[in-house]
Amino acid sequence: MDAQAVLRGLDPEQRAVAEAVSGPVCVLAGAGTGKTRAITHRIAYAVLTGRVKPQNVLAVTFTNRAAGELRGRLRGLGAPGVQARTFHAAAYKQLLYFWPRTVGGEPPRLIESKFALVADAARACRLSLGRTELRDVAGEIEWSKVTQTRPEDYAAAMAKQGRKPPLDVVDVARLYVMYEELRRERNLLDFEGMLEITAALLAEYPEMARAVHDQYRYFVVDEYQDVNPLQKLLLEGWLGKRRELCVVGDPSQTIYSFTGATPGFLLNFTAEYPGAEVVRLVRDYRSTPQVVRLANEVLKNAPRRLELVAQRPDGPEPSLSSYDDELAEAQDTARKAAKLIAEGVPPREIAVLFRINAQSQAFEQAFADADVPYVVRGAERFFERPAVREAVVRLRGAARSGGDAELDGMGLAHQVRAVLAGCGFTDRPPEGAGAVREKWESLAAIAQLAEDLAAAEPDAGLPRFTAELEERAAAQHAPPLEGVTLASLHAAKGLEWDAVFLAGLADGTLPIVYAVTPEQVEEERRLLYVGITRAREHLALSWAQARSPGQRRNRRASRFLDGLQALGGAARAAAPPPARAESTARPGLSRGPLPCRVCGRSLLRAVERKLGRCEGCPAELDEALLEALQDWRAATAAVEKVPVYVVLTDATLQAIAEQRPSSRAELARVGGIGAVKLEKYGSAVLALCRGEEPGETFVAAP
Structure with missing residues (x-):
């Protein structure tokens, strides 16, 4: 892709961001205004015009998912060598590299959770705390560290901020001191300490600072309204005295101040960097005018807000x-x-x-x-599920071996489904719920991801797909589950x-x-x-x-x-949903428990309410009808391009095969048959119950 092609399709404000290749630049971007599109095109345009080399760019964001999305978009724009990382990932990489050259010896072991260490600190302080209190104290220690609040200053800082501590401020300060002592004794490092030490090493070791400054010369920071003082300190160490910085954020989306984040750095950017270029993105491409109108109205009295302009x-x-x-x-x-x-x-x-x-x-x-x-x-993280790990291993093996000869000529989606079949994946979901159903849902999400990639990149094969999976796993960017x-x-x-x-x-x-x-x-x-x-x-x-x-x-x-x-002008108490006639009421929405149609006991479990009886009570099941219903459901789901359970669930089909309704009123009393499904599928289901062909099912227009 050439540089001018990168600019095509951008609106005037997004194009202004892309063409502002020299910093400092502040992008105030409202919700749904295409900020990721703007900043990725800015980076790609700078790379393709020769303003900067891709390896000299560091794009910083707050989640692995967002960093993975940035890398994916930049790769598609012709700038694959750009580093897109979270603050913590970038700092950890630098710390591991420079530790032997600066401090020397064994580097501290990084801990992902403070909980166990806070519990040890509480025991050392002879404090008896529950899990909730331990978790809250861990949060207070994190807040204190990111705001650079020392234990002796904790009480004054709490009063100034208007925060309410989970314990007496003296006890929290004691725990904070003991936590730090135990952490140092055990040569452990938490995420805040990792940022702090990296920033300190940059300040204390000029050779490390020179190496970092030579490597990274062009910075982009996303979600700048969420930067906390410790992250700002590290950013200043990366920058040195340079001004090649582009920040992107929205003060209206500042919602993490309880973690130490502050919009002050974004709002005061032009004071810190006089002459900085400021671009406002206000064209909302995400939401309808009705949604945008409500969003604007909620913040109508907020200072320095961005007034969104709907485009849909x-x-x-x-x-x-x-x-x-x-x-x-x-x-x-x-x-x-x-x-x-x-x-x-x-x-x-x-x-x-x-x-x-x-x-x-x-x-x-x-x-x-x-x-x-x-x-x-x-x-649970998607890529840590056993079924997903097995699927990725199998797909990676198929990609390395060039795939099965029987798969040659098949598209990516069919190849992936064939490999997943070895993990037990089928086109039809299994009966029931639980672990078996969760496994199927996970494999179905991978199959859907293959279809999405094939649609976006028709020439993509298994190697490209496995690379996509590995990058998503590294970024914990799970595909959407159904x-x-x-x-x-x-x-x-x-x-x-x-x-x-x-x-x-x-x-x-x-x-x-x-x-x-x-x-x-x-x-x-x-x-x-x-x-x-x-x-x-x-x-x-x-x-x-x-x-x-x-x-x-x-x-x-x-x-x-x-x-x-x-x-409508006010938050009036809207009337509750109108009560429906008994013939169309759904068991799942009834006020009290329904009785079993066999023994009369109250039905408390969802599956029993669907069946209309206790699971242990006898019932006559028309197996031929159930099989006919399952075949009809599979065909209907294929036409509508939805999973079969979206049409009717297994429990609903079983209830129909047991109760054999002969009228629309009787069918409406079956659990899982509401007004919409009754209108959409009622005629076909009743025809099957009569032993007739179901005919054509009504399918709503997309």
Whole structure:
């Protein structure tokens, strides 16, 4: 690709970023405005015009996933030699290289978690702490180290910042001192210490500084609003007295101040670098005008905000719903997600976001009851799963050997599926859930990734695909799994979906109850803004008036929703979903437990509610009907290009084969058959129950 080709397709502001090849440059980039596109094109343009050599560029970001994405885009733009790393990865590489040349001896061992060491420190201080308290103290030590707060200054710093310590400030300071003593005794190094020592060595050893300055001459820092004082200290060591620095950020997305991050470095960039070029990216290519309008309105009184300008066509208006309790909120969210899936939105393009991880439990249960597939962000790392490791090994072996002769002439997607078949992968998902289903989902995600790569690069083969897998594994950049994402608002930063449900928007949760200072409350408001701007098209906001059924309904909607014209002018208590007639009510959404149709016992488990009976109770299963239903479902899923369980789940098919409904009313009473599925598949299923051909199933237009 030539230099001018890199500039094609950029909007005027993105092009201004790309052409600003000399620093200092500050890019203020709103959500969805293409900041990654702008900065990668800037780097590629600088490389292709000869302004800088790729090996002299260091692009710094905050997550391995983001660094991997930067490298992938730069490779596609003709700048494959650029180093894109996190602050920690770059510092660790330098520290390991220069330690023998500076300090000498055995370098400290890096620890990924402070928990065990904090627990040892607590025992040494004769303090009895639970797991939650130990975790909170570890967080306080991390905050203290990144803000360069020493133990003797901890109490004063807490008072100044308005932070509430998890323990008495004296005890936290004692633990901090003991933690550091134990860490040094055991020759251990935590992530903050790694940054601090690297910065100190750059300051103390001129030869190390010269080597680093010779290697890296051109710096780009993404998400600059999240830089903390310790990272800023290291960045200054990398830069020296040079000014070749481009920073990118959005003060409206500052949501990590509790970790020591501060937007001050971004907001004061022009004061620190007089004459710096400033470019504002405000064209929002991600979200519909309706979503953008709400996002702008939430921050309408925030100083130095970026007013987003929507570039997409109109979409549905955001909705606001109120519920009696959190159970009802979770159940109706699952119902709405199921409806979107039935209308053609892939499950992986739907997310439910909440303020704290503890809110996940209700949604996990509701989605399981509704048989809607889901994944919890932050669970086991994808590339560490045994099934994934085995698949990668097999694919790597097939790539080295040139592939099976039988695969010659087949496209990449077919080759990958053939290799995965050796791991037990099939086109049809297994019966039931649990580990077997999780393995299938993991292998299906790899197969889908192969299809995506084949579509983007038609000539790609197994070697290219395995290289992609290895790079993603190194960056922990997992492919999207086929399920609705459940995640905290903080974990959702940097991601986006077609449909987003923002749940639990009650005062005391958002803003969180311990946000007491004006600065803390405004950060909570920005957290809502981040959640809103994750949505491309569908956006639903909700809150519950009580935590559990039967409790006093004394909550109020989040103060951030008051007076929002994009939501109808006020956070009124929206009416709960209308009750449906008994003939169309879904068991998963009922208020109380259903009785078993055989013995009458209350059904508590999701699979039992689907079957309408206890698992141990006898039932007549029409095996021929079940087989016919499975064949019809597979054919329907192939036409709709969705996994078979999106059509109807295994439990629902079994319930149909047991109950053999003869009318639409009887079919509607089967667990897993809601109004949408009844309209879409009812005629075909009833025809099969009568022993007839199902005919043509209605498929919604994409």
